[in-house]
Amino acid sequence: MSARRVRKGPGRRPKSEARARFVELLAQGWSLRAACAEVGVSRSAGQRWKNGARVRRPDGTVFVVPPLEPLAVRQISPRFLSEGERVKIADLASRGHGPAAIGRELGRAASTISRELRRNLHHSGQYRPFHAHRGTYFLLTFR
Known part of the structure; x- marks a missing residue:
């Protein structure tokens, strides 16, 4: 050999x-x-x-x-925030609501909202929901 x-x-x-x-x-x-x-x-x-x-x-x-299928939209566990929830977080945060108020609105813990806002804050100071969701999707897909 x-x-x-x-x-x-x-x-x-x-x-x-x-x-x-x-x-x-x-x-x-x-x-x-x-x-x-x-x-x-x-x-x-x-x-x-x-x-x-x-x-x-x-x-x-x-x-x-057959050819490989393009990336399909994968169901994410309800344990994780959905794209709709992230959009709602962005809307409420831009209106000045805090994590506790957003959490009550979504039925989630304030710590979950606070963590989401902190982890996915853009350097401009804005929360970007689609960027956050895309990151979570790829993290879960290619583990």
Whole structure:
């Protein structure tokens, strides 16, 4: 065995994390070439992931590999703030309501609201609900 070859375990390693990251990068507007380089796959593999492919088997049958689905909206547990709740937090906070009042309005603890406002405060001093929700979504999706 060559010194350059890396030993691998039995069978192929799943690429599900790489595929999920690839789809995420494409959704963010990355080019195919850049997304492939970031994930560490060839452009031809990225092209197959994006567009799907037809594979001919030795017995003559044709197998269609479907393209990867774009990021779907995933249901987030009610334990986490929803996008609608975050928008309402932004509205009430911009009107001058404090965490306790916002919490009563949403049926959440004041500490949850306070933590949300503190964690997702933009350097301009504004709370950005869509940015906060996108961050939570990707955190939960790619754990």
